[in-house]
Amino acid sequence: MIVHADNVFKKFGRFDALRGLSFSVPEGSAFALIGANGAGKTTTIKVLMNIIAPTTGDATVLGVNTRAVSPKELAQIGYVSENQHMPGRMTVSAYLDYLRPFYASWDRALEADLLGQLRLPPERRIKDLSHGMRLKMALACALPFRPKLLVLDEPFSGLDPLVRDELLERLMRHAGEMTILISSHELAEIELLTTHVAFLDGGRLLFQEAMSDLTARLRKVLVTLDAAAHAPAQTPKEWLEVRAVGNLLSFVDTRFSEQDLTARVAAVVGKVRHITTEPIALRSIYTTLARAVRDESART
Amino acid sequence: MIRHIFRRDWRELWPLVAIVTAVQVTNAALWFALGHFREPQGLVIVAQVFSLTIFLGLAVLITAAVQLDLLPGVSQDWLVRPISRRDLLCAKLLFVLAAAHAPMLLADLAHGTAAGFGLRDSLAAALSRNAQVLLFFSLPVLAIAAMTRTLVQVVAGMLAIWLTVTVAIIAGVLVRGGIAPPFAGSGMQWMTPAFWSVLALLAAVVIIPMQYFRRATLPGRSVAVAAVVLAPMLSLSTWAPAFAVQQWLSPAPDTAEPMTIAFDPGIGRSVALPASPSADVVLLPLRVSGLTAQSIVMNDRAEVRLVRGDGTMLYRARTVAGIGYGDDFPVQTAAGGDIETHQRVVFPDNVYELVRGQSVRMEIDYSLTLFHMEAARTISPVNGDERFAELGWCKTKIDQEGDDVELGCIKTGGAPMCVSVTLENPANGRRNPERHYCAPDYTPYPAHVYPDSTSQFGADLQFRDSDGLATYPVDGSQLADAQVVLKSYSPVAHFTRRLVIPEIRLEDWAAVEGDPQVLRGLP
Numbered sequence: 001m002i003v004h005a006d007n008v009f010k011k012f013g014r015f016d017a018l019r020g021l022s023f024s025v026p027e028g029s030a031f032a033l034i035g036a037n038g039a040g041k042t043t044t045i046k047v048l049m050n051i052i053a054p055t056t057g058d059a060t061v062l063g064v065n066t067r068a069v070s071p072k073e074l075a076q077i078g079y080v081s082e083n084q085h086m087p088g089r090m091t092v093s094a095y096l097d098y099l100r101p102f103y104a105s106w107d108r109a110l111e112a113d114l115l116g117q118l119r120l121p122p123e124r125r126i127k128d129l130s131h132g133m134r135l136k137m138a139l140a141c142a143l144p145f146r147p148k149l150l151v152l153d154e155p156f157s158g159l160d161p162l163v164r165d166e167l168l169e170r171l172m173r174h175a176g177e178m179t180i181l182i183s184s185h186e187l188a189e190i191e192l193l194t195t196h197v198a199f200l201d202g203g204r205l206l207f208q209e210a211m212s213d214l215t216a217r218l219r220k221v222l223v224t225l226d227a228a229a230h231a232p233a234q235t236p237k238e239w240l241e242v243r244a245v246g247n248l249l250s251f252v253d254t255r256f257s258e259q260d261l262t263a264r265v266a267a268v269v270g271k272v273r274h275i276t277t278e279p280i281a282l283r284s285i286y287t288t289l290a291r292a293v294r295d296e297s298a299r300t
Numbered sequence: 301m302i303r304h305i306f307r308r309d310w311r312e313l314w315p316l317v318a319i320v321t322a323v324q325v326t327n328a329a330l331w332f333a334l335g336h337f338r339e340p341q342g343l344v345i346v347a348q349v350f351s352l353t354i355f356l357g358l359a360v361l362i363t364a365a366v367q368l369d370l371l372p373g374v375s376q377d378w379l380v381r382p383i384s385r386r387d388l389l390c391a392k393l394l395f396v397l398a399a400a401h402a403p404m405l406l407a408d409l410a411h412g413t414a415a416g417f418g419l420r421d422s423l424a425a426a427l428s429r430n431a432q433v434l435l436f437f438s439l440p441v442l443a444i445a446a447m448t449r450t451l452v453q454v455v456a457g458m459l460a461i462w463l464t465v466t467v468a469i470i471a472g473v474l475v476r477g478g479i480a481p482p483f484a485g486s487g488m489q490w491m492t493p494a495f496w497s498v499l500a501l502l503a504a505v506v507i508i509p510m511q512y513f514r515r516a517t518l519p520g521r522s523v524a525v526a527a528v529v530l531a532p533m534l535s536l537s538t539w540a541p542a543f544a545v546q547q548w549l550s551p552a553p554d555t556a557e558p559m560t561i562a563f564d565p566g567i568g569r570s571v572a573l574p575a576s577p578s579a580d581v582v583l584l585p586l587r588v589s590g591l592t593a594q595s596i597v598m599n600d601r602a603e604v605r606l607v608r609g610d611g612t613m614l615y616r617a618r619t620v621a622g623i624g625y626g627d628d629f630p631v632q633t634a635a636g637g638d639i640e641t642h643q644r645v646v647f648p649d650n651v652y653e654l655v656r657g658q659s660v661r662m663e664i665d666y667s668l669t670l671f672h673m674e675a676a677r678t679i680s681p682v683n684g685d686e687r688f689a690e691l692g693w694c695k696t697k698i699d700q701e702g703d704d705v706e707l708g709c710i711k712t713g714g715a716p717m718c719v720s721v722t723l724e725n726p727a728n729g730r731r732n733p734e735r736h737y738c739a740p741d742y743t744p745y746p747a748h749v750y751p752d753s754t755s756q757f758g759a760d761l762q763f764r765d766s767d768g769l770a771t772y773p774v775d776g777s778q779l780a781d782a783q784v785v786l787k788s789y790s791p792v793a794h795f796t797r798r799l800v801i802p803e804i805r806l807e808d809w810a811a812v813e814g815d816p817q818v819l820r821g822l823p
Contacts, residue, residue: 075382077380087312102381
């Protein structure tokens with residue numbers, strides 16, 4: 001595992017930002033941290049980058065405890081964040097000139113390619129760049145040394161669709177070369193990139209799973225009944241967002257299996273005329289699970 | 301990577317470096333141009349502004365360099381770069397040395413050598429000043445800059461520190477019933493800035509690594525607050541332990557051992573200097589013995605106690621009110637041995653009226669400093685131009701009114717603590733009254749940072765009274781044959797003595813009305 005967190009807690013005063021967070025990022029994966037605002041995504045990333053220290057618990061990056069992450073490890077980690085403060089008075093080219101000697105593996109050809117592709121004006125001061133341009137700049141500073149791990153904290157936040165696509169395209173081009181850890185609200189975009197996903201809520205991990213397993217496990221199920229449909233009084237726990245309209249019953253099955261689906265549905269709702277299933281986009285998976293968690297919290 | 305970071309800082313900040321360097325060079329040039337007599341007067345004010353602007357410039361430059369790589373916060377790009385914290389700190393220190401202190405050193409060196417002082421003396425003075433500014437100003441500023449995000453925050457922080465310490469000291473004065481802090485105005489007042497400087501340095505030494513290696517801004521600020529809270533504490537100290545420290549620092553404590561002070565009624569009463577209307581003055585005849593030749597004894601502080609026969613304490617206070625050095629115990633001798641003098645004791649009216657006719661026991665505890673002559677040199681009173689190893693480069697001229705000899709000296713490092721100057725005619729042995737310029741400062745290390753690494757001192761020697769009321773033994777007609785005798789004195793021992801007068805009636809020794817003249821012990 002290139003990143004591993006084990007029961008990490010982080011307190012800010014009385015506020016618990018992380019509450020026993022544990023997860024692992026496999027090497028070579030594109031791992032998405034997903035969660036609502038305040039779920040602890042950015043805190044997690046800052047702990048992993050040794051920008052802040054965990055209150056208790058341990059995390060490792062590249063096999064090194066995050067508290068001991070040194071320039072040696074940072075030379076192999078690229079980082080892009082919506083809140084990254086680069087020295088505003090420096091020009092784009094001056095800052096790249098400054099950064100280059102810190103990385104033994106800096107690829108000048110790749111740097112030039114990135115500058116051209118991302119259309120970054122070399123002589124413009126960083127403070128004069130737009131928000132989108134600054135994110136491009138951050139990416140242009142994070143990729144030329146071919147990092148083993150690329151950490152992206154809300155990289156698409158506040159970007160117009162064109163810039164978002166440019167960044168995404170660039171990321172996808174490099175996705176196979178490195179491990180990517182990304183936190184984002186832009187689930188539609190990162191779905192194209194993500195191989196693994198972790199859901200955070202209130203500083204805790206709800207679950208982590210390979211994207212392929214998740215999309216295979218979660219399906220939207222549409223059941224056509226002979227009679228008018230009613231939401232069953234007792235639905236299985238694995239059914240979420242159960243709705244009945246006319247003679248149609250729909251729900252999200254979180255333990256989808258093609259083989260026994262008809263039997264499982266029939267056991268709950270009786271005679272079934274027809275069943276169809278649809279794969280669910282990451283965004284829908286997130287909103288479904290987030291609502292379920294919220295409803296569960298409200299009940300307890 | 302230290303050089304790489306340093307070069308980036310330099311590229312980013314060179315215009316500011318150029319401005320601060322220009323201020324430093326202009327400061328040195330102005331003080332050089334003002335010369336021995338600090339003329340023209342208008343330029344002195346400009347030079348003083350430049351001298352203070354240097355410190356503002358240093359603060360701005362250091363803050364700018366440190367805050368290029370902000371330490372507080374979690375969003376700075378450098379935090380995720382493979383930049384060694386040690387290298388970053390070293391690069392900032394290198395920048396402070398190269399961009400702030402090297403120009404100061406060179407400007408000081410240039411001023412010293414341009415004024416004709418040797419390279420060694422000039423370099424020693426420049427290094428001494430630089431070291432003090434670095435340790436007690438630049439590093440603390442670096443520490444403050446490391447805990448803040450903007451220059452405004454740095455300025456606000458420094459103002460808050462100044463305000464807090466000032467308010468605490470004023471509060472201390474009010475608590476003491478309006479009495480100034482114990483060292484104020486004395487030769488030991490160096491202890492207060494030295495204490496502050498050491499506190500600032502210690503805080504900086506703790507905060508800087510704390511910020512650069514742990515980015516512990518909150519604990520760092522707590523250390524700063526603790527230092528600020530401790531800063532006024534020295535003013536709560538009492539005189540005796542502080543003077544004990546000063547005694548321990550005496551260069552030659554044994555030299556004062558033979559000196560005794562005795563009450564000697566045979567000397568008789570003396571006339572008074574004008575006293576405050578609400579107080580009554582007693583002039584005690586004293587015989588001071590055991591002095592070596594060419595010495596001065598300064599009374600740093602004297603506390604008088606009046607005790608009734610039954611042991612009741614009637615009065616306890618300093619011999620004179622106020623801070624600083626009064627002429628309440630003037631002792632100077634050229635020949636050494638015994639001298640007679642009068643100790644002035646000022647009593648509040650009500651106390652004096654209460655005990656004036658009573659026979660009481662009087663005790664005076666003295667804290668004294670013995671000065672020995674360091675050098676005695678002569679220079680022509682008209683257009684004199686001499687260089688002295690101990691006194692620096694001195695010049696004389698006759699003032700515009702034609703009634704004074706003006707003496708002006710420039711010296712690397714600090715000015716002499718105590719000098720006496722007189723005009724004498726060796727041909728006929730006549731001497732005009734000797735004038736003393738003593739500003740006791742017992743700092744045990746070379747402490748001179750303002751206005752640059754050189755200092756200026758001087759004296760005016762009157763030889764003609766334009767009103768025609770006074771005549772001088774050496775007058776204008778003798779100037780061609782006369783010489784200015786310049787002596788410098790340095791402290792050799794700090795010591796205490798207790799004078800006990802078993803029975804005394806104050807009214808017997810009340811000051812006699814007449815022309816002011818208490819300097820009877822002077823030759």
